[in-house]
Amino acid sequence: MQRLSETLFRSLLDQMDTFLFDCDEKSFYTVKNKRIILVTNNSSHTQKSYFEKCRKMGFSIQSEENVVTTSTVCCDYLRNFLQYSGKVYVIGSPGLGEELVRFGYSHLGIGVWLVHAIHVKISITKGDFVKAVIVGIDVHLSYAKVLKATTYLANPECHFLATNDDARFPGLHPSIVFPGAGAMVAAVKTSAKREPIVMGKPNKPIFDYVKSRFNIDINKTIMIGDSVLKSPSRDQSARCGGEASEEEVPVPELIQENSELQTDIAFAKSTGLKSLLVLSGNTKLDDVGTNDIVPDYFTDSVADFCHFA
Amino acid sequence: MQRLSETLFRSLLDQMDTFLFDCDEKSFYTVKNKRIILVTNNSSHTQKSYFEKCRKMGFSIQSEENVVTTSTVCCDYLRNFLQYSGKVYVIGSPGLGEELVRFGYSHLGIGVWLVHAIHVKISITKGDFVKAVIVGIDVHLSYAKVLKATTYLANPECHFLATNDDARFPGLHPSIVFPGAGAMVAAVKTSAKREPIVMGKPNKPIFDYVKSRFNIDINKTIMIGDSVLKSPSRDQSARCGGEASEEEVPVPELIQENSELQTDIAFAKSTGLKSLLVLSGNTKLDDVGTNDIVPDYFTDSVADFCHFA
Numbered sequence: 001m002q003r004l005s006e007t008l009f010r011s012l013l014d015q016m017d018t019f020l021f022d023c024d025e026k027s028f029y030t031v032k033n034k035r036i037i038l039v040t041n042n043s044s045h046t047q048k049s050y051f052e053k054c055r056k057m058g059f060s061i062q063s064e065e066n067v068v069t070t071s072t073v074c075c076d077y078l079r080n081f082l083q084y085s086g087k088v089y090v091i092g093s094p095g096l097g098e099e100l101v102r103f104g105y106s107h108l109g110i111g112v113w114l115v116h117a118i119h120v121k122i123s124i125t126k127g128d129f130v131k132a133v134i135v136g137i138d139v140h141l142s143y144a145k146v147l148k149a150t151t152y153l154a155n156p157e158c159h160f161l162a163t164n165d166d167a168r169f170p171g172l173h174p175s176i177v178f179p180g181a182g183a184m185v186a187a188v189k190t191s192a193k194r195e196p197i198v199m200g201k202p203n204k205p206i207f208d209y210v211k212s213r214f215n216i217d218i219n220k221t222i223m224i225g226d227s228v229l230k231s232p233s234r235d236q237s238a239r240c241g242g243e244a245s246e247e248e249v250p251v252p253e254l255i256q257e258n259s260e261l262q263t264d265i266a267f268a269k270s271t272g273l274k275s276l277l278v279l280s281g282n283t284k285l286d287d288v289g290t291n292d293i294v295p296d297y298f299t300d301s302v303a304d305f306c307h308f309a
Numbered sequence: 310m311q312r313l314s315e316t317l318f319r320s321l322l323d324q325m326d327t328f329l330f331d332c333d334e335k336s337f338y339t340v341k342n343k344r345i346i347l348v349t350n351n352s353s354h355t356q357k358s359y360f361e362k363c364r365k366m367g368f369s370i371q372s373e374e375n376v377v378t379t380s381t382v383c384c385d386y387l388r389n390f391l392q393y394s395g396k397v398y399v400i401g402s403p404g405l406g407e408e409l410v411r412f413g414y415s416h417l418g419i420g421v422w423l424v425h426a427i428h429v430k431i432s433i434t435k436g437d438f439v440k441a442v443i444v445g446i447d448v449h450l451s452y453a454k455v456l457k458a459t460t461y462l463a464n465p466e467c468h469f470l471a472t473n474d475d476a477r478f479p480g481l482h483p484s485i486v487f488p489g490a491g492a493m494v495a496a497v498k499t500s501a502k503r504e505p506i507v508m509g510k511p512n513k514p515i516f517d518y519v520k521s522r523f524n525i526d527i528n529k530t531i532m533i534g535d536s537v538l539k540s541p542s543r544d545q546s547a548r549c550g551g552e553a554s555e556e557e558v559p560v561p562e563l564i565q566e567n568s569e570l571q572t573d574i575a576f577a578k579s580t581g582l583k584s585l586l587v588l589s590g591n592t593k594l595d596d597v598g599t600n601d602i603v604p605d606y607f608t609d610s611v612a613d614f615c616h617f618a
Contacts, residue, residue, distance in 0.1 A: 141452045141496075143488065150477075150486040167500050177459040179452065179500035186495035187450075191476050191488035 001288065004276065004299035018214065018221040020273070022264050036061050037214060041200035041263060043071040043136035043163035043181065044093035070163035071099035073199040073209045074134055079103055082159055087129045089152050091145050091184055092136035096163065109148065112140045131155065135188050135196065136163035137181040146187050153192040160192065164200025166263065202266035222274040224302070225264025225295070265295045278302050310597065313585065313608035327523065327530040329582070331573050345370050346523060350509035350572060352380040352445035352472035352490065353402035379472035380408035382508040382518045383443055388412055391468055396438050398461050400454050400493055401445035405472065418457065421449045440464065444497050444505065445472035446490040455496050462501040469501065473509025475572065511575035531583040533611070534573025534604070574604045587611050
């Protein structure tokens with residue numbers, strides 16, 4: 001692992017033609033005349049919304065298509081790899097639903113439906129409707145949704161996909177632990193007694209998608225990994241959810257995440273890409289030694305690029 | 310493993326003074342002049358409601374105290390083993406809540422609260438309220454509940470208990486897979502990045518409770534295990550949960566459960582108790598060979614006791 005010097009950066013600019021970035025705002029930095037692709041495990045927003053956000057921030061990503069979300073990868077996998085054309089049962093967010101519709105899929109499950117239901121109508125027919133279940137992050141998670149997903153998955157012919165399995169989601173409040181898609185996936189796979197195919201980093205499907213879609217040369221592509229945890233922002237405190245017995249509770253220290261090692265750098269290592277760890281997030285240089293996932297290069301901040309470029 | 314003959318049954322009656330039964334109705338059979346204890350992983354009902362159900366069915370269990378639920382074990386563990394006296398955050402059912410109150414605990418979380426909440430108010434104070442989280446089966450599971458549980462559990466001093474981790478729950482409808490407490494536990498432990506202490510069979514806490522509470526002699530105690538799946542009952546079809554896009558869906562074959570091997574017999578083996586497998590449930594004799602959990606005795610039905618006694 002080498003610290004990124006100006007010489008090294010210039011040499012990388014010469015060697016690389018494609019820069020993959022995670023969608024963390026702090027890692028958004030335009031590398032002129034290079035192809036930039038955003039690769040995110042987040043399934044809750046569409047390509048379009050990410051693209052617009054980037055434009056607003058002055059991050060010159062070339063096209064909407066250069067935003068790769070796990071929703072897109074999931075839909076592409078379903079259509080092109082599994083060649084599935086039926087209905088999809090989803091535990092997930094509206095962004096995933098929009099992406100399914102864009103790919104021509106009808107879906108069931110998204111939204112607040114079934115939240116209060118204990119009993120669910122699943123009629124006994126010889127129909128052939130739902131043979132694919134997708135699980136991603138869903139703030140309207142419910143028992144009935146897990147029941148429906150699990151019941152569909154009892155059919156061994158029913159496909160089981162997960163957008164990603166990140167344990168936590170970067171929230172605005174530093175003291176609250178926001179469960180990630182991994183929590184939803186764990187619930188379903190436990191009662192389904194089956195393992196899903198996981199689309200997101202560090203797994204292979206998202207890499208396969210990027211590789212074939214953009215025809216990348218792995219020797220000329222580098223993954224830039226930053227922390228997935230946003231900066232603490234105390235003025236954006238969480239709103240009340242309406243629990244009757246709401247009380248002031250002790251908020252413990254936030255457990256530090258090393259997501260960029262666990263997802264981005266691991267993703268790069270497993271796929272043969274070069275990797276650059278940016279330390280402006282929550283990963284400290286010392287953390288790297290405790291892990292067998294070691295990036296090729298590291299730098300304190302993507303702002304360094306400004307000085308070198 | 311021996312088939313239970315009349316001679317063997319009479320010999321067991323001579324040797325044993327305590328009969329532990331799972332709470333499956335099919336295994337309810339009174340063994341005269343012997344101590345009978347019901348030992349269930351179910352945390353959703355109280356001792357009292359189980360006792361009344363047994364009496365109505367003519368099953369002469371000696372006392373309400375002889376019903377051991379994982380709710381009771383959980384509360385006892387919290388009070389007597391962990392010596393905890395604060396508030397408890399619960400993902401669970403009203404039965405667990407009632408048991409907590411009976412043990413003198415205040416609890417938060419049970420019910421439909423927070424089901425629709427995306428944001429949750431967790432004030433930042435130096436308070437000292439919730440340092441115990443219990444997870445059991447909860448038909449009002451929600452994202453906000455998992456978030457709260459996980460946030461409390463980020464404090465390493467916060468206790469983490471699970472009533473049980475059964476993947477599925479016996480439902481009335483044979484074609485629907487009802488997620489068990491294990492699904493809820495999996496969601497929380499994934500985002501909390503911690504393992505709970507699990508009360509239920511085949512784990513030790515429930516055995517320790519039975520052993521100390523009833524002063525049982527393990528050489529004179531036998532566990533009778535039957536299937537946890539109830540008989541199919543097609544007239545008790547599930548009710549509609551109100552999903553807008555409700556449709557008739559294909560219902561796959563129910564995956565057979567071998568819960569009595571995985572919980573009751575495994576429980577007996579790990580604790581040194583003798584065990585009797587009753588085949589009137591879903592376990593077939595052939596299933597036993599595929600597993601290293603082998604009961605001491607087996608019989609086709611507890612009705613055999615009638616003939617022998």
